[in-house]
Amino acid sequence: MRFLPVRAGRILVELPDLETTLALLASLENEPIAGISELIPAARTLLVAFDPGELTPARLVEEISGRDLSAAPAATGPLVEIPVRYDGEDLAEVAALLGMSEAEVVRRHTGADYTVAFTGFAPGFAYLAGGDPLLDVPRRKTPRTQVPAGAVGLAGTFSGVYPKTSPGGWQLIGSTPLAMFDLERDPATILQPGYRVGFVDMAGSHHPTAIAAHRRKAPRQAARKDVVAAQMHVLDAPFPVLLQDLGRPGQASQGVSISGAADKVSLKAANRLVGNPPGTAALEITFGRFRFRMKGAGVMALTGAPASITIEATDGTTIAATNDAAIALEDGDTVSIGEATRGFRSYLALRGGFAVEPVLGSGSSDTLAQIGPRALSTGDRVDVLAAPVGALVSTVQTIHPDLPKAGEVVTLDVTLGPRTDWFTPQAVASFLSQDWEVTPQSSRVGIRLKGSALERSDTRELPSEATMQGAIQVPASGQPVLFLADHPLTGGYPVIANVAAHHLDLAGQVPIGAKLRFNALGPFAEIGAAP
Numbered sequence: 001m002r003f004l005p006v007r008a009g010r011i012l013v014e015l016p017d018l019e020t021t022l023a024l025l026a027s028l029e030n031e032p033i034a035g036i037s038e039l040i041p042a043a044r045t046l047l048v049a050f051d052p053g054e055l056t057p058a059r060l061v062e063e064i065s066g067r068d069l070s071a072a073p074a075a076t077g078p079l080v081e082i083p084v085r086y087d088g089e090d091l092a093e094v095a096a097l098l099g100m101s102e103a104e105v106v107r108r109h110t111g112a113d114y115t116v117a118f119t120g121f122a123p124g125f126a127y128l129a130g131g132d133p134l135l136d137v138p139r140r141k142t143p144r145t146q147v148p149a150g151a152v153g154l155a156g157t158f159s160g161v162y163p164k165t166s167p168g169g170w171q172l173i174g175s176t177p178l179a180m181f182d183l184e185r186d187p188a189t190i191l192q193p194g195y196r197v198g199f200v201d202m203a204g205s206h207h208p209t210a211i212a213a214h215r216r217k218a219p220r221q222a223a224r225k226d227v228v229a230a231q232m233h234v235l236d237a238p239f240p241v242l243l244q245d246l247g248r249p250g251q252a253s254q255g256v257s258i259s260g261a262a263d264k265v266s267l268k269a270a271n272r273l274v275g276n277p278p279g280t281a282a283l284e285i286t287f288g289r290f291r292f293r294m295k296g297a298g299v300m301a302l303t304g305a306p307a308s309i310t311i312e313a314t315d316g317t318t319i320a321a322t323n324d325a326a327i328a329l330e331d332g333d334t335v336s337i338g339e340a341t342r343g344f345r346s347y348l349a350l351r352g353g354f355a356v357e358p359v360l361g362s363g364s365s366d367t368l369a370q371i372g373p374r375a376l377s378t379g380d381r382v383d384v385l386a387a388p389v390g391a392l393v394s395t396v397q398t399i400h401p402d403l404p405k406a407g408e409v410v411t412l413d414v415t416l417g418p419r420t421d422w423f424t425p426q427a428v429a430s431f432l433s434q435d436w437e438v439t440p441q442s443s444r445v446g447i448r449l450k451g452s453a454l455e456r457s458d459t460r461e462l463p464s465e466a467t468m469q470g471a472i473q474v475p476a477s478g479q480p481v482l483f484l485a486d487h488p489l490t491g492g493y494p495v496i497a498n499v500a501a502h503h504l505d506l507a508g509q510v511p512i513g514a515k516l517r518f519n520a521l522g523p524f525a526e527i528g529a530a531p
Contacts, residue, residue: 003061003527004418006047007498010468011057011527012418013046013064018117018129019072021046024064025193026073033063040252041118041193042490043127043158043463062529075115075130077194082161083202084110084152088172090140094154097137105173106201108132114159114197119189119255120464120490123369124163124181126191126255127464131159139461143169150175152199156463159199163189163255164370181254183359183371189254229352229386230296234376235334239287241376242444243354244347246279247485248362255489258469259366262345262444262485262508266304270349273301273326275391281356281363282349283376288340290348298329298384299351299393305343305403305509310336326393343403343509351393355383368445368486403506406513409435412503414472416524419494422458423474428524430454431496435515436480442512444486446473449516453478454496467491470499470507472518482516484508 002014015021025041028048035055040047050060086106088094095102114128139155144167147153151162153170162168163180181189191197234241244267247260261267261284268278283290288307302309302323309321314332321327329335340346356363356373365372376382404410420428436449454474467473467490471483475493482499484507499507500521510516 001065003057003064005415005524005527006418006468007415007470007500009050009052009501010498011048011050011060012465013048014418015044015046015069018043020069022117023069023072024067027067027069028064033060035060038250038252040466040489042120042465043118045463045465047466047468057527058529061527065529075113075194075196077116077192077196079196079198080190081198081200082152082176082178084174084176084199085202086174088152088174090153090171091173094137094171094173098134100134105135108135109159109173110199110201114199116191116193116195116197117158118193118490119191119253120466121255121488122163122166122181123255123371124189124191125160126180126189126193126195126197128159128191128197129157131157133157135159137171139169140171143167147172148175150177150180152176161191187254188360192253226355227386228355228383230294230298230331230350230384232350232354232382232384233293233295234291234378234380234382235293236289236291237376237378237380238289239285241286241290242284242365242367243281243356243373243376244284244364245281245356245362247364248360248366251360252489254360256360256369256371257366257487257489259369259372259485260362260364261347263304263347263505265505266345266347266509267349269324270301270303270347271353273303273324273394274299274349274351275387275393276349276351276353280349280353282347282354285337285346285348286344288338288346290337291335293334294329294331296331296384300327300329300335301325301349302327302337303347303349305340305346307340307346308336308338310338312336326395340511342405342511344511345509350384351391352385352387355385366486367443368488403509404511404514406511407515409515409517410506410510411517411519412507413500413521414497414518415500416497416520416522417495419462420496420524422456422462422494423496424455424457427454427456428496431480432518432520435517438510438512438514438516440512444484446484446487447482447507447510447516449480449482451479454480456494458494462492462494464490464492467495468498470501470504471495472497472499482507 004012038049112131117129147168152174155170244261247258312334441448
């Protein structure tokens with residue numbers, strides 16, 4: 001058992017195998033340690049999130065190290081039978097790799113019981129363990145750019161079903177008509193950790209269905225009782241404009257990450273200025289350049305990346321407004337926001353908040369998981385709700401941070417780990433000493449960096465493990481990717497370091513063309529128990 005640093009309030013526990021990982025997960029769920037807030041299991045690791053004010057890393061290590069993990073927990077969850085047409089593109093290749101017939105592959109795949117070990121990669125994607133040990137095949141050397149929803153695949157000793165069309169490198173042996181993730185269901189995902197799974201050949205006589213609990217539709221929400229006070233008419237939105245709040249924590253069991261605003265401090269500031277609760281959904285405007293007309297009066301604020309604000313009244317008069325301040329708008333006012341002069345993302349809040357239907361408890365748009373409201377486009381109309389009685393608008397400007405411009409160097413503090421020791425000492429030194437260019441391929445999923453490639457000392461395939469916002473993952477190319485708000489829940493490349501919590505919002509404001517330099521807060525070292 002190893003305890004690897006992630007950042008303050010997060011550690012990664014590495015264990016010998018999946019069975020021991022699930023045993024530790026069961027132990028911590030049955031006998032919880034005060035101060036732990038979240039557990040995310042993976043193939044051979046368990047990410048532990050905790051409150052540093054309540055629990056020190058050394059004490060946490062001591063508590064976990066003393067657990068008896070000799071008995072693997074029995075799967076007691078409900079049984080889900082998945083009907084499969086064994087017509088996958090890779091079935092013949094899998095049979096050849098294993099030295100058996102296609103019929104034997106199908107027989108072994110349907111003849112074993114599986115357990116949902118953990119979720120990740122995409123909402124509803126479950127890693128199924130416990131199948132026939134002979135069905136052990138490597139991932140494809142070249143991943144497909146598009147795997148259809150419902151595809152059944154193998155990777156290593158795991159089986160899995162793609163919940164939606166997405167890129168993927170698993171060996172495809174069949175397909176199922178069963179929807180693995182459906183927001184009309186409660187819960188949305190049909191497979192959750194601890195569930196038992198059986199595959200059934202649809203060519204046979206038995207055609208199973210999902211268990212009854214998963215056929216239930218989520219209850220219809222009552223009609224919205226909120227009062228609409230105004231409406232925003234979108235006139236021009238050439239760059240991404242997304243609704244974002246503080247995200248949807250606690251959905252890891254469904255394979256869904258937190259998401260939310262890339263710069264949560266700026267989101268909270270915008271809401272504070274207009275008198276909204278801090279987590280109210282606002283518009284996250286990338287690059288700037290957004291224009292809208294008000295139908296009805298309102299109060300707005302623009303925070304984050306600064307941009308010019310011009311307001312044109314119905315009589316043709318125009319005024320310039322300032323960032324980081326409450327701005328009164330009248331019926332018919334046209335608001336034009338220019339390009340951001342610094343930073344990358346601006347946050348526009350309106351008093352009362354936007355009428356957003358929450359998805360899994362949040363109004364945020366997750367661009368990777370494709371959950372939440374779509375991006376706004378020209379012609380859209382968005383309702384603005386009436387502010388609750390007693391909501392106060394702030395007249396005090398916030399202190400605007402000095403956000404970076406393209407071409408400037410931004411220094412981010414990082415904690416080395418959890419996989420720093422998978423890289424050569426020279427690579428670690430290069431990672432910390434060079435300026436990394438932020439490329440145009442960057443997005444809310446992650447900042448793609450360009451520089452001198454980082455060489456690994458350990459070239460093994462890393463079993464999938466949990467990742468988080470701020471993780472700096474290094475794929476085979478040696479060019480790092482800094483994960484932002486819409487990162488995948490798990491990843492299969494080593495994470496060399498994690499951005500410190502106090503610099504996460506700054507990372508979300510780094511523009512394309514800027515350069516990143518990383519400052520290690522200390523050397524890489526495993527975490528030990530208190531002496």
